[in-house]
Amino acid sequence: MTTDSFYASLPRVREFSVLSDPSVFAPLPGGWLLCCTDIVNSTGLVKAGRYKTVNMIGAAVIAAMRNALGGEAFPYVFGGDGASFAVPPRHQATAQRVLGALRSWTEDEYGISLRAAVLPVSAIRAKGLEVQVARYAVSDHADFAMFNGGGLAWAEAQMKAGAFAVAPDPQANPPDLAGLSCRWSNTPARHGIILSVVAQPAPGASPQDFARFAAEVLDLAAELEDSGHPVPEAGPRLQFPPAGLTLEAKASRGRLPLFLRQLYLLGHCAFAALLLISKRPAGAFDPVHYLSMLRAHSDFRKFDDGLKMTLDCTPGISRRIRQHLQQAADAGLVRFGLHEQDAAMVTCIVPSPVQDDHIHFVDGAAGGYTQAAANLAAAFGSGKKTA
Numbered sequence: 001m002t003t004d005s006f007y008a009s010l011p012r013v014r015e016f017s018v019l020s021d022p023s024v025f026a027p028l029p030g031g032w033l034l035c036c037t038d039i040v041n042s043t044g045l046v047k048a049g050r051y052k053t054v055n056m057i058g059a060a061v062i063a064a065m066r067n068a069l070g071g072e073a074f075p076y077v078f079g080g081d082g083a084s085f086a087v088p089p090r091h092q093a094t095a096q097r098v099l100g101a102l103r104s105w106t107e108d109e110y111g112i113s114l115r116a117a118v119l120p121v122s123a124i125r126a127k128g129l130e131v132q133v134a135r136y137a138v139s140d141h142a143d144f145a146m147f148n149g150g151g152l153a154w155a156e157a158q159m160k161a162g163a164f165a166v167a168p169d170p171q172a173n174p175p176d177l178a179g180l181s182c183r184w185s186n187t188p189a190r191h192g193i194i195l196s197v198v199a200q201p202a203p204g205a206s207p208q209d210f211a212r213f214a215a216e217v218l219d220l221a222a223e224l225e226d227s228g229h230p231v232p233e234a235g236p237r238l239q240f241p242p243a244g245l246t247l248e249a250k251a252s253r254g255r256l257p258l259f260l261r262q263l264y265l266l267g268h269c270a271f272a273a274l275l276l277i278s279k280r281p282a283g284a285f286d287p288v289h290y291l292s293m294l295r296a297h298s299d300f301r302k303f304d305d306g307l308k309m310t311l312d313c314t315p316g317i318s319r320r321i322r323q324h325l326q327q328a329a330d331a332g333l334v335r336f337g338l339h340e341q342d343a344a345m346v347t348c349i350v351p352s353p354v355q356d357d358h359i360h361f362v363d364g365a366a367g368g369y370t371q372a373a374a375n376l377a378a379a380f381g382s383g384k385k386t387a
Contacts, residue, residue, distance in 0.1 A: 003029040004088045007145070008073050012137035017222075019303050020214040022207040025132035025148045031089045032121045034131055034152065035099065036159045037061045039106075040113035042081035043374045046367045050112075052345060054081050054370065056182045056247045057106050057114060059347040059361050061085075064098045064175040066349065075133045075145030077152075077304050078361040080369030082114075084152055084304075085145075086131065092118065100169030107168065109250045116166040117159035124151035131155075134303070139296050141356035146303040148207075153200065153305040177251045179351045179358075182244035183269055184236035186343035186365040194230055195313040196339040196364040196372040199325060200306035205333050213328050214307045220321050221301075221311055228311030230344035230362060231298050235291035238276060242269050272353075284354040293356050298346065300362040308369060310344055310362045329380075337376030341366035 006029050013024055028034075037058070039045065045054050061083040062076050069091065076085035087095050099116040106114040121131055130149030137143040158164055199217065201210040221228045242248075245265055246258075253261035276287045301309040313321075318340065325336040343365040350358040363369055 003031060004090065006032075006088070007075050007133065007135070010133065010135040012135050012143055014137055016136060016301060017215065017218050019134055019136060019146050020211045020218060022132075022148060022211055025134045025146070027149070028086055028121050028131045028133060029088070030122065032086055033089065033092055033095065033118055034084065034086050034121060034124065034155050035095050035118045036082070036084045036116070036152075036156050037099065037102070038082035038115045038156065038159060040115060042370045045112065046370055051365065051367060051370070052182060052244055053110055053112065053247055055345060055347045055361065055363055056180070056244065056251065057110065057112060058083050059182075059349065060106075060175070060177055060180055060251060061099075061102060063177045063180040063349050064102055065095065067176040067178055068094050068098050071351075075135070075147070077145055077147055077302060078299065079304065080363045084147070084156070086121075086133070096166050097169070097172070098175060099166040101172035101175045103166065103168035104170050104172060105174055115159050117155065117164040118166055119155055119158065119164040121151070123164075124154060127154060129154050138299075139293070139356070141293075142297045142359050144299050144302065144359070147305055148303060150201070150305055174254055179349045180248070180251050181348040181350055182247050183238065183242035184346045184348070185239045185243050186345050187230060187232065187236045188343045189230070189312055190232065191225065191312050191314045193313045193315060193318050194341050194344045194364050195228075195309075195311045195318050195321070196341070196368045197309040197311065197321065197336070198306065198338075198369060198372040198376055199308075199334050199336040200376070202329070202332050202335050209333055213333055214303075217307060217321060217324060220317060220324060221309065224311060224313060224317055228300070228309070228313055229295070229298070230300055230310055230312040231295045231346060231360075233292075233295060235276070235294055236346050238273055240270065240273055241266060245269065290353060293358065294346075294348075294360055297358060298360040298362045310364055310368065312344070335376055335380040337372040337374065337379065339364060339367050339371040339375060341368070
C-alpha cells in the first residue's frame with residue numbers, strides 16, 4: 001500500500017456494528033493532512049431556524065472536495081454544522097484552495113462565517129493522539145469513512161481556537177458544488193421522536209471500554225424498526241416548490257443571476273417530482289430504484305471520534321438510551337449530548353441521478369447534531385453530568 005492509495009486500499013466493512021471494534025481502524029499514513037470546517041455560531045443559527053442552511057454548508061465542503069479531486073476516494077465525515085476530511089500531501093494545495101474559496105462563498109451567499117483549518121497528522125501524534133480511519137460500505141457503490149483515535153476532536157478544537165487556519169480567498173472562483181442538493185422536505189418521525197445522539201469517550205476512558213459501550217448502545221438501537229433508520233422506504237417527502245430551492249440555487253448558480261438558476265431548478269424539480277410520484281422509469285432513471293438507493297446510502301449513524309446517530313425512535317427506547325448514557329457518564333466512561341425533535345432532514349450529493357454513487361447526509365431537522373453537541377458541552381464543560 002502506498003501513501004496515496006491508503007484509503008482506496010482499505011477493506012470495506014459491511015456491518016456497522018463491527019465498527020465498534022477499534023481493531024478495524026487503520027492509522028492515517030505519515031504526511032497526510034487533516035482538514036476541518038465548522039460554522040461560527042451554529043447554535044444561534046439553529047435558534048433562528050436556519051438549520052437547513054447550516055446542513056447545506058456542511059455538505060458543501062464535501063461536495064467541493066469531491067469535485068476538486070475528480071471523484072478520487074478520500075475519507076470525509078459530515079458533522080451537521082461542518083465537515084472534516086483527510087488528504088495525502090499531494091492534495092494539500094487543492095484542499096487549501098477549496099477551503100479558502102468556501103469561506104468566502106459562505107459569507108457572500110449566506111452571510112454565514114465558516115472556520116477552516118488544515119493541519120498535519122504529525123501535529124496530532126505529537127500530542128499523543130491518533131487519527132484512524134475505517135471504510136463502511138453501505139452498498140457496492142457507496143461508502144462512508146469513520147474516524148477514531150481522538151485526533152479529529154483535538155484538531156477541531158485547535159481550529160476553533162484559531163490555529164492552522166485557512167484564510168478566506170475573496171478572489172477565488174465559486175467552489176464547484178455540482179451535485180449538491182437539499183430539495184427534500186423534512187421527514188417526520190414515524191415512531192414519535194427523531195433522536196440526535198452524540199457520545200464521546202471521556203478523558204482517560206480506554207478504547208476497549210468505549211467500544212463495549214458503543215456496542216451496547218447499538219444493540220438498543222437495533223430494537224427499533226430498521227435500527228432506527230429515519231428515512232422511510234418511500235423516501236423523504238418532496239413538496240412543491242421544494243423547501244431548499246433557493247439554498248440549492250445559491251450553491252449551484254456559479255456567476256449566474258440567482259433568479260435564472262431558481263427558474264431552471266423549479267422546472268427541473270417539477271419534472272423530477274412527476275417521475276417520483278408516478279414511480280415510472282424515464283430513460284435510464286428508475287425512481288423506485290433511486291429511492292431505495294437513497295435510503296441505503298443515508299449516513300444516519302457514524303463513528304466520528306465517538307458515536308453519532310440520528311434515530312427514528314420510540315419514547316421508550318429514547319429513555320433507555322438516555323439512561324444507559326447517563327450510567328456510563330456517571331462511571332466516567334463517556335460524555336454525551338442528546339436532542340429530541342419531530343423530524344429529520346436529508347442533504348444530498350447526487351453526481352448523476354442515473355448512477356448509484358449518490359450519498360445522503362441525515363441530521364435532525366431542529367438542531368440535530370449541533371444542538372446535541374451543544375448540550376454535551378453545556379453539561380460536561382461545566383462539570384455537570386446530565387445532558
